[in-house]
Amino acid sequence: MVSSTSEPTVVRVSQKGQATIPKGLREKFGIETPGEVFVYEDEGRIVVEPVPSPDELHGIHAEGHERGEATERLRELRDEEKRREAKRAERLRPSEDE
Incomplete structure (x- = not known):
């Protein structure tokens, strides 16, 4: 069965x-397990982002790249x-016609 990653999913939060x-x-965004993600607040929402892999950042400090x-x-x-x-939020927002 193929599941959509664009629809909200209820996830339980443990006591911890x-x-x-x-x-x-996880598969869509390449989040390895075990692995790491960035978690931060943005405009009143909790955001979870994958930490870029070393391959994605390969050579970032090599000659010819700018600091930052x-x-x-x-x-x-x-x-x-x-x-x-x-x-996505726009798609999920009820229209004023409803």
């Missing part, structure tokens, strides 16, 4: 504050995710 990221989302380039790439990835989330 732990929640499991659904398998479809890795940070800028992370910002680009976060901005891209924000745009996807905004589109």
